[in-house]
Amino acid sequence: MLLHHSYLARSLAPLVITLGLVGAQAAQGTESGDRPQLYPVPIDDRWGFIDETGAIAVAPKFEAAQGFWGGELAPVQVGGRWGYIDRSGTMAIAPQFDAAGLFSQGLGVIQQDDLWGFVDNQGAIALEPDYVWGYEFGEDHLAAVAIADQVADDQAARWGFIDPQGTVIIPAKFYDARFFAEGLAPVSVAPSWTGYSSWGFVDTTGQMAIAPQFDAAFSFSEGLAPVSVQGRWGFVAPDGSLSISPRYAQAWMFGNGLAPVQNLDGLWGFINHQGDVVIPFRYDYAYSFSEGLAYVMVEGQPAYINPAGDQVWPAPPSSR
Numbered sequence: 600m601l602l603h604h605s606y607l608a609r610s611l612a613p614l615v616i617t618l619g620l621v622g623a624q625a626a627q628g629t630e631s632g633d634r635p636q637l638y639p640v641p642i643d644d645r646w647g648f649i650d651e652t653g654a655i656a657v658a659p660k661f662e663a664a665q666g667f668w669g670g671e672l673a674p675v676q677v678g679g680r681w682g683y684i685d686r687s688g689t690m691a692i693a694p695q696f697d698a699a700g701l702f703s704q705g706l707g708v709i710q711q712d713d714l715w716g717f718v719d720n721q722g723a724i725a726l727e728p729d730y731v732w733g734y735e736f737g738e739d740h741l742a743a744v745a746i747a748d749q750v751a752d753d754q755a756a757r758w759g760f761i762d763p764q765g766t767v768i769i770p771a772k773f774y775d776a777r778f779f780a781e782g783l784a785p786v787s788v789a790p791s792w793t794g795y796s797s798w799g800f801v802d803t804t805g806q807m808a809i810a811p812q813f814d815a816a817f818s819f820s821e822g823l824a825p826v827s828v829q830g831r832w833g834f835v836a837p838d839g840s841l842s843i844s845p846r847y848a849q850a851w852m853f854g855n856g857l858a859p860v861q862n863l864d865g866l867w868g869f870i871n872h873q874g875d876v877v878i879p880f881r882y883d884y885a886y887s888f889s890e891g892l893a894y895v896m897v898e899g900q901p902a903y904i905n906p907a908g909d910q911v912w913p914a915p916p917s918s919r
Contacts, residue, residue, distance in 0.1 A: 653912035657688035692722035737779030785816035854888035
């Protein structure tokens with residue numbers, strides 16, 4: 600998942616997990632088969648990858664890294680440029696881009712000269728960098744992109760959705776958008792400065808499936824989507840009903856049956872689909888589970904935990 604531009608100022612961070620990173624990694628699914636599971640970690644000012652046990656699988660040699668999150672390639676930065684490695688740690692696409700996001704549906708989203716496009720798994724340009732901004736392709740084979748030269752009240756681009764051939768499937772008429780998951784995508788129908796609760800969800804035909812009524816929204820995962828109502832976050836179901844009432848300071852997407860949420864005291868924990876707290880509020884920050892682990896911050900330090908709440912990396916002192 601690319602960074603969610605509305606709250607991360609449209610700049611790449613060393614670790615993109617979305618909403619994230621939360622975001623796409625949960626929605627894209629976590630079925631892995633026999634392929635190795637790898638997770639980016641910072642070690643001594645460099646980034647490497649651990650396996651699901653917390654052991655170093657790819658030596659820390661990158662300036663920055665993002666995760667695989669269900670895909671076969673992961674973005675890494677070398678010499679100030681971004682490329683992709685495969686799950687063996689081998690450089691699959693040489694570092695050559697200004698920025699890079701996740702691979703999904705056989706395409707990776709990249710930035711060149713302040714514009715965004717897509718490459719195939721050989722590194723060849725599949726869709727020219729013609730977009731002001733963009734997300735990876737969702738499971739419905741549509742990607743949200745900001746297209747320039749669209750008339751808007753306060754910006755030179757509007758958001759729409761393209762297919763892998765670059766055909767505009769849903770016209771660029773939205774002020775913001777996220778990626779498709781489970782047949783729906785969050786979109787904003789008014790600029791943020793209006794203060795209007797402008798976020799709703801469209802289906803793959805571009806029809807509004809959940810009417811605009813939220814202050815902000817992220818994509819669906821495991822049947823629920825995080826939404827903001829009057830400054831508090833909860834979760835909406837596909838029929839538009841609030842399945843988990845808005846009562847959190849922030850919330851990310853579900854993965855492995857759990858969603859990270861921030862309480863009003865500023866601490867993060869994880870809830871289940873019924874809204875029950877499963878992993879207590881004890882983290883400075885927490886991201887969605889993907890491929891069995893979640894990235895968290897504990898007393899200012901990065902860590903990974905499993906769905907039981909056990910710290911996998913770095914190994915807790917009692918297990919060293």
